[in-house]
Amino acid sequence: MQDDNMERNAAPSPVAKRDLHSLTHGELLELLEKLNQPKFRAKQIEEWVWEKNVLSFDEMTNLPKVLRQALATSCTLGGVQVAARQVSSDGSRKYLLRYDDGVAVECVGMPNRNKLAVCASTQAGCAMGCAFCATGAAGLTRSLTAGEIYEQVMHVRDDFNSRVTSVVLMGQGEPFMNYDAVLEALRRLNSPDGAGIGARHLTVSTCGVIPMIKRFANEPEQFTLAVSLHSAVQRTRDLLMPGVKKYSLLHLYDIMGEYVDKTGRRPTYEYALIKGVNDSEDEIAALCDFCRDNLAHVNLIKLNDVKGSKFQPSSDAKALEFVKRLAAVGVEATIRNSRGSDIDAACGQLRQNVEKNF
CATH class of the missing domain: 1.10.150.530 (DNA polymerase; domain 1)
Incomplete structure (x- = not known):
């Protein structure tokens, strides 16, 4: 009783x-x-x-x-708390944003003349464990909701007081391990009732999760795809990107051919040049073979400095050699400038903490 x-x-x-x-x-x-x-x-x-x-x-x-x-x-109304904000000498701004449950992620705003690009995160941390990337060092905390991904872009927009013209989901996390939320966020960013950003200016960057690339190819929107390749030699890629070991380069090559045939869109391959690891003659030849006769653009990125990493960037001369050799087999390649590297806001440098000079 x-x-x-x-x-x-x-x-x-x-x-x-x-x-x-x-x-x-x-x-x-x-x-x-x-x-x-x-x-x-x-x-x-x-x-x-x-x-x-x-x-x-x-x-x-x-x-x-x-x-x-x-x-x-x-x-x-959701909302985020700005745990930290840094401004780069090149005008980029990096934000550490904290959600209601205490989870924090980083995103970056990159102005260029009358344009504003945002690099947003899709997960807090990352489970892929890429050897050269700061984000994966602490593992995965959780995936973000579509609203949380969207809010990062809106926060950058409001801080710059400027319309966002493009978004790359290239921050923390593997977007295709959070596929449904990522697609929902992309559609809201694309919608005229949302951010109103053109589909071709919305890019998803994946390590190469093959089932999701296939699914992405069948979506009706013309969102852009970037694949983190970093080596066309299987042994090297397995060393650098253990999270996608089970997806062989042969299968990746096949699925990317299907993607191009299905969509008619040109994917981008991201390639971080790492001294003595993926910049040898064999590596250049393998990359040329992988991209030859394939509709693709290669973004070459000199590896950005990550605290505690054993890896070092390749030389400028080596980067130019890659461009020349790829051009010789009909593949367009560019050496991409790293924005915000002085505030650890460039590719591979994002992490979930308030270290350093925030």
Whole structure:
């Protein structure tokens, strides 16, 4: 009897609030129906959430006060806490953003004349374990939601007070190990009711998760694909990228051919030049063979410095040799400038901490 009384007198568990970013249009309509509000309010709410990126329900000035109060009672607007912000000498800005559960990720804004590119993360940490990358050193904490990926881009937009013209999902994490959330985020970034960024200016960078490349090729949108290759010699690639050992270069070559045939789009291969590891004559020849007669563009990146890493970047002369040799077999290649390397914001340098001079 005493136990029964204790159970009856126990306080009810609080109902968890839902982030408005996580609601589909249909779910938002259901919520408005429960609140006895007209359907047209959904469009107004979505504009405040996705286009204007408001941080408070009080900012939704075209909604009646009673609705704003009801939304505040049952929902949140997500949002991030800026744990750290750095500005590079080249104008790039790196942000360490912390979500409500304490998980933090980094993203980067890179201005160039009248354009603004964002490098966003899709996971907190990474499970792929690439030997030259700082992100994977601590492993994977968790995948991000579509709203959390989207919020990174909106945060950069608002900090620069400038429209974002392109996004690369090339920050922390392997996007194709978080496929559904990544596609949802891409579609919202592409939508005229979201960030309104053209599909061809939205790029996903993968280590080469073959089943997901195949799935990506069948999506209706013209999103862009980049593959982190880093070596066309199987033994070297296995050393550098243990997370994709089970996907052989032969199978990657085949699936990329299918991708090009299916989409008609040119993929990019990312290749970080590492002194004495993947810049030998055999490595150059293998890369030329892999890319020859294949619609592809090669981005050559001189390895960026990662604290504690045993790897060193190749020389400028070696990078130019790669460009020349690839051009000789009809493959376009460029040496990509690393943005934000002085604040550890370049490729392979992102990590989840507040070390150094934040």
